[in-house]
Amino acid sequence: MTESVSKLIEELKRLGGRVEEVKDREVYLVVGRDNLRSLAKALYSTGAYLKTCAGVDERQVQGVLSIYYIFGLDELGVDVVLRVPVTEDDAKIPTIVLEVPAADWCELEARDMVGVEITGRPVRRLVLPEDWPEGIHPLRKDFDYSARPPRRFRSELPEEVGVPLGPYHPALHEPEYFELYVDGEKVVDVVYRGFHVHRGIEKLAESPRFTYKQIPFLAERICGICGFVHSSCYVMAVERAAGIEVPERAEFIRSIVLEVERLHSHLLWLGVAAHLLGYDVGFMHAWRIREHVMVLAEYLTGSRKTYGINIIGGVRRDLNVDKLDRILKTLAKVREEFVKLVEVMLSVPQIKLRASGTGILSRSEARALSVVGPVARASGLYRDIRKDYPYFAYREVSFKVPLYTEGDNLARVLVRVEEVLESIEIIKQLVDKLPGGPVAVESWDVPPYRRAVAAIEAPRGEDVHFIITGVGKPYRWRVRAPTYQNIPALRAMLRGASLADAPLTIASIDPCFSCTDRLVVYDLRTGSRRVLRIAGGVSACPL
């Protein structure tokens, strides 16, 4: 614990926090709700950002409902976790959105899922569907994971509701919904509604059949693109909570596969961005190059996607000489073809013109909203979990973090383009330095009621998993995917911009939710309403 962290902790203690636990990378403080806002303010003003907050029903263990607020001090590589306990009869916690705008969603989510009322702000349902009955909170422990409460239809709906085709089209996977309010061609405001396909994965993991061992396979299915990030983040959280030492070789293999996954994800995104800009040739070539990465992934892990090699304490697949050789050969080919393609793509005039100066997110907005990943780095925020909180084998390699200050769509393209090249260099170094030894521990044991925060730099930004261990399985497993953090920034990017740029801007955060984005446009002058379709949004991962 460095001096600056100790100083901050002293300050937080002075403001009413009580230190519960100090670990290598995390400090846990318990805070009375009356002091929460001043602590949150103090943290945010020292440069911390909010990773997420998590409602936890701790009545069985501590007799309270709590919200955990996880703040990241990325410059120091430490997380400060504030726990605010309240009793069930008086389950109210004041909002911190004024001090910490990034808390908007997770406060509402805790309100929905655990039933802690958030006071001092307008509230609405975020995750629970409209027809979910009042007073039932799925993440309470006395709510059975398989319970299906009766739906509560609102009476004001007309009897003869037609077939609801869109905006939440039932046949499309991952629908999300933006309402854009426009004045002529200018976007005036944006309302986002998501979580239509909330799968209740955190609750599902509480079902009897899931133990520590099986959840990596469930976690990997959170996202169809960066699933390995989620299984890695889950096993890392469990390993940290339980103090399991993972063999070095396994850490290297995990890092290699994580970077392979980033390559495929960025190439996928680049193709989609080209397509949205009307440059389908670029789309096809990006995906052709990506195919080499997909085949490599299958050869290394057994599967093109959802690799399934993460287990607690290590990995299930080792790398032999053949595989290492294949990695280097594939990377050489991908690099060569990628550099050529990017050169061509960026010389296409409509790409440069349409991407530069559109969808701007300023540095201060990026900071206030605690955005992550390429979105943060394109707005001048130096934030990369691989550097800030080194995990697995990232300490062993040197690489650059691409940083742009323009904050526009082009900057987000360029960040990802450079990251592809950096990833290739990272993998090469890892292959070169790969240590010998086993790839998994022989046995492990997870003591109950330990906590840990784990974070991984996913292709879309920081992925966070928070764990409270239980008996034979997690007591609480909280997942915060990167898109969760970045969608709120779209409002800042789209407001005041031209409507024609909206599809590209939405795609520029590489949102992980849909294959067909739709947005509804309300024209303020005429009051008319039309639906825009953005073919080929990116992918799929609301929890």
Place this chain on the structure above:
Amino acid sequence: MSLVKILEIALRTGRVTRRYPVEEPLLTPEFRGSIEVDPSKCWGCGACTKVCPSNALTLTPSGKGLVLEYFVGRCVFCGMCAEVCPAKAITVTKKFELASKNLRDLRSRVVHEVLRCSVCGAPITAEAEVRAVVKVSPITEEYVALCPRCRKERFTKSVALRIGASSGPS
């Protein structure tokens, strides 16, 4: 300019899409497809059903027997079952063309006879498992055919007898 360059790339690359199914599918030697359970090897111990993350493997009593069912529709092709199977009865195949018009094609079953307790008649476990266990750790025939409850009873009785004998009148 960019058009010429991209044409050049396209021409040099040529066709990349494999003409599957006329040509062989693109599979690497490491590919994990659906699994197969060898009925002649399976013990019916259920270890695979416990580790299976997606409930694709289930072990349920049915009639007089015990049925291990594999429903490929739920399988996530992780191969964890093959890793834990003590009888090496599971192979991970390279099969991936699994669509069918008949739901029954997606289920395969291994039916096991159940050994019943020689005292009370309660079902104990699959016969094949008992046979396998006897082979590796010879427990006395006397105990094998007893359900856990009767086994415990007999054990307590025999211990009681022995203690009774040694702590007799001194």
